Amino acid sequence: MDDKMLGETSPAVLWFSRGDRLVLIAGAVIIGGLLGFTLPYVASWGASLTWIPFQGPLQLIASWSQWWVRYVCIGVGILLGLALVAAAFYETVRVTVSTAHVRITERGETATISKSRVGTVFVDGKELVLLDGASRQLVRVPSEEKRAAIEAAFEERGYSVATGDPYDDLYRLWVPETPGLAPEVNAVLKAREMALKKKAASDARELRSELDRLGVVVRDKKTSQYWRPLVRS
Known part of the structure; x- marks a missing residue:
């Protein structure tokens, strides 16, 4: 219904x-x-x-x-x-926001995310970001809409909207063999760095998901990667 x-x-x-x-x-x-x-x-x-x-x-x-x-x-x-x-x-990514779910359509493929999974919504530069309760990135996609229009669309349908990334101060620039990171995390980040340099967007997205599984959130600034640990609410 x-x-x-x-x-x-x-x-x-x-x-x-x-x-x-x-x-x-x-x-x-x-x-x-x-x-x-x-x-x-x-x-x-x-x-x-x-x-x-x-x-x-x-x-x-x-x-x-x-x-x-x-x-x-x-x-x-x-x-x-x-x-x-x-x-x-x-x-161009198409985002449909309802009181029950968020539907993301990109390059002919559609993903649906239940509202119950969404913890926080915010706009990071020109990207729309949806986090779950463990601060994991459910969605990070470019959006041509203005920030005010995006925030209003989610707020009016009962989502928790932040004015910016609530975990912004936790991010650190990744460099090869960063101390404190598990070897497998450094390996994935290194592979993802190569994907970004080659502009292999699909590979970069898959490796981002693998980092989520390993307990690390990553965001990009051109070909540089910034990482932070998951933070459970």
Whole structure:
């Protein structure tokens, strides 16, 4: 039974608003169409300057004199613009907040977290973070929404929201073979450092989960890792 049937607050969706989606789509159509329209002119101008590279493709496009070529270029430009917008929609994390659970959709995959598992919610820079009762990170995902909108969405549905990371002062910069950390934790952090440098996001997420299992919470600043122990409430 959903929230509306129960007469409760309807779910909030933290993603592109309808207005933002319309603006992006309209912008893709207009800009893509204009670029397609001007392509034959630009190609003709570029082909006249021998010092510009890619003379072969430029001369080929400039040689197209049929009346329909410009319309084809406009159509291709619009399609490419819409493809970029679709990619942005696909890549941007969508968070649905209800009084019963939080649903995270990222790159076509959806994870649902029960409200009963969520201890604290806060915004860390441009990331939304959900902690459980043991201060373990259930969720750490980028969000395009403003901090005030995120905090209001969770507060209105009964979640405990902090104004910042309540464990911020516990984090320490990780360096190889950090004293006091178990050898297996240092090994995972070293592997995760390599994943961050290679921008292997999925590997970094899996290794973050392994660190949670080992009793260590990690957050990133570019390729640097900061760690803290779990803190049970």
